[in-house]
Amino acid sequence: MKLISLLLILIPLSGTVQAQDTTKISLPDFINLGLQNSGQVQYREHELSIAENQVEQAKLSRILPSVRLSSQHGVIPGVQSSNPELSDGSLYLDPNLKNDWENWAIFTRAEINAIQPIYTWGGIRNTINAAQYAKTSAEEQFNAVRAEASLQLLELYYSRLLAEELRTILNDARSTTERVGEELEKLMEEGNPDLDEADLFKYELFLADFNIQTAELEQSESAVSRLWNHILQPAPLQAYRPADPYLQESTSDIETFETYRQTAMRERPELRSITAGMEAARLITEASRSQNKPAILLGITASYANTPNRPRQTNPFIINSTNYANAGVGIVLRQNLNFNSVQNQIEKNEIRYRKVQDLERALTDGLMLELTDAYNQAQVARITLDQTKNKLQTAKNWVRHEQLNWDLGFGNVDNLIEAVQKEFELRVELAQNIFDYNLKLAKLHKAAGMSLP
Numbered sequence: 001m002k003l004i005s006l007l008l009i010l011i012p013l014s015g016t017v018q019a020q021d022t023t024k025i026s027l028p029d030f031i032n033l034g035l036q037n038s039g040q041v042q043y044r045e046h047e048l049s050i051a052e053n054q055v056e057q058a059k060l061s062r063i064l065p066s067v068r069l070s071s072q073h074g075v076i077p078g079v080q081s082s083n084p085e086l087s088d089g090s091l092y093l094d095p096n097l098k099n100d101w102e103n104w105a106i107f108t109r110a111e112i113n114a115i116q117p118i119y120t121w122g123g124i125r126n127t128i129n130a131a132q133y134a135k136t137s138a139e140e141q142f143n144a145v146r147a148e149a150s151l152q153l154l155e156l157y158y159s160r161l162l163a164e165e166l167r168t169i170l171n172d173a174r175s176t177t178e179r180v181g182e183e184l185e186k187l188m189e190e191g192n193p194d195l196d197e198a199d200l201f202k203y204e205l206f207l208a209d210f211n212i213q214t215a216e217l218e219q220s221e222s223a224v225s226r227l228w229n230h231i232l233q234p235a236p237l238q239a240y241r242p243a244d245p246y247l248q249e250s251t252s253d254i255e256t257f258e259t260y261r262q263t264a265m266r267e268r269p270e271l272r273s274i275t276a277g278m279e280a281a282r283l284i285t286e287a288s289r290s291q292n293k294p295a296i297l298l299g300i301t302a303s304y305a306n307t308p309n310r311p312r313q314t315n316p317f318i319i320n321s322t323n324y325a326n327a328g329v330g331i332v333l334r335q336n337l338n339f340n341s342v343q344n345q346i347e348k349n350e351i352r353y354r355k356v357q358d359l360e361r362a363l364t365d366g367l368m369l370e371l372t373d374a375y376n377q378a379q380v381a382r383i384t385l386d387q388t389k390n391k392l393q394t395a396k397n398w399v400r401h402e403q404l405n406w407d408l409g410f411g412n413v414d415n416l417i418e419a420v421q422k423e424f425e426l427r428v429e430l431a432q433n434i435f436d437y438n439l440k441l442a443k444l445h446k447a448a449g450m451s452l453p
Contacts, residue, residue, distance in 0.1 A: 024243040027157050034153040034231045044145045051138035058131040061124050066115040078103035078309030088311035092318045107322055109305035116298040123290035130283035133276045140273035151446050155439055161247040162435040173424045249434045250441050252453035257375050260448040264371050267449030274363055278356045285349040291342045294335040302327040374447040381437040388433045392426040399423050
């Protein structure tokens with residue numbers, strides 16, 4: 001029977017949940033909640049956080065990017081002079097000054113060095129800008145992942161509606177099938193000569209297949225219920241079901257292909273990510289070129305040492321390395337003399353830049369193919385849906401015609417059963433075509449970088 005085959009193929013994983021607290025959820029809320037609980041989206045969100053951290057790290061290179069503090073500690077002996085007339089600040093004048101091994105003290109020395117860039121030939125500026133474009137690229141990659149996940153969630157939401165619609169059709173079919181069975185039994189009891197015994201066999205086979213299909217649908221409903229629970233993570237004794245009362249076709253119309261093409265070239269997050277990534281690669285190349293030129297820096301240094309048993313000397317040309325204080329500020333020229341290594345790095349960055357350029361062209365070609373295919377499928381789905389509506393209306397007229405003939409006493413049982421069966425087949429087909437149209441229109445919007453309908 002065609003109805004059985006159609007139900008077997010067309011019924012997706014779907015279902016309803018009976019619970020003490022059932023919450024109706026709309027499609028936008030379903031997608032938002034699903035995105036919040038999506039591990040893939042959360043993973044990409046961490047990638048975005050890393051990109052934001054790298055921007056902050058690059059900005060920190062503008063102000064004192066290098067500040068180092070070092071200290072040394074230990075115990076050392078004091079000093080003993082053979083000239084009692086020398087003061088503690090003049091002990092360096094004693095040529096016979098020697099260590100006093102019976103006088104020990106704690107030695108402490110600390111030194112701080114800092115570098116403040118003054119002019120780096122655009123190296124720091126380009127590095128910061130490159131990090132910002134890399135962050136923009138990561139944001140667009142995150143948007144692309146969200147768009148793909150949103151499309152999958154939309155498909156799951158509509159699958160639930162489709163299953164409920166098919167459940168309604170299946171229940172109607174059961175009711176009609178039971179009535180047909182009662183009529184066949186009545187005709188058989190009356191000994192109606194128009195009743196063919198083959199009709200009874202067909203009916204019994206149809207009923208057996210119908211019961212099998214009902215059991216399969218129940219299993220499918222249970223499976224999709226578990227999938228909804230996994231995605232939405234409801235509280236105990238809470239269940240979700242679609243807020244939409246039934247599956248209905250999207251109200252959005254299909255625009256011209258040129259409209260979608262222009263929108264895709266402007267709004268697709270993958271293209272925007274590549275554009276930002278290409279600019280980041282260019283700026284990184286420019287930053288690496290600045291290493292061939294001397295950077296002008298401001299150097300700051302300060303050091304301090306203290307040991308109680310080793311007096312500080314008053315002569316500025318004599319420094320006691322265990323007891324002194326010193327500070328200095330000056331201009332520093334820093335030049336990387338490994339020119340071959342710098343040039344190799346520049347060439348590597350240039351290759352990366354050209355690689356991203358080629359990736360942009362390849363991605364554009366791929367997106368155009370995707371958009372063309374999505375547009376064609378949406379157009380075909382629209383035509384198929386309209387034609388199925390017309391076919392269903394014809395089938396309904398056929399059923400009314402056969403029922404009227406039956407009521408008047410000259411109807412044919414084969415024609416009536418075939419007409420009823422065809423109507424239910426087309427109801428199933430219409431529900432599936434509405435689902436297909438909504439999904440393919442959503443894929444078209446996603447391919448064009450537009451919000452889902």
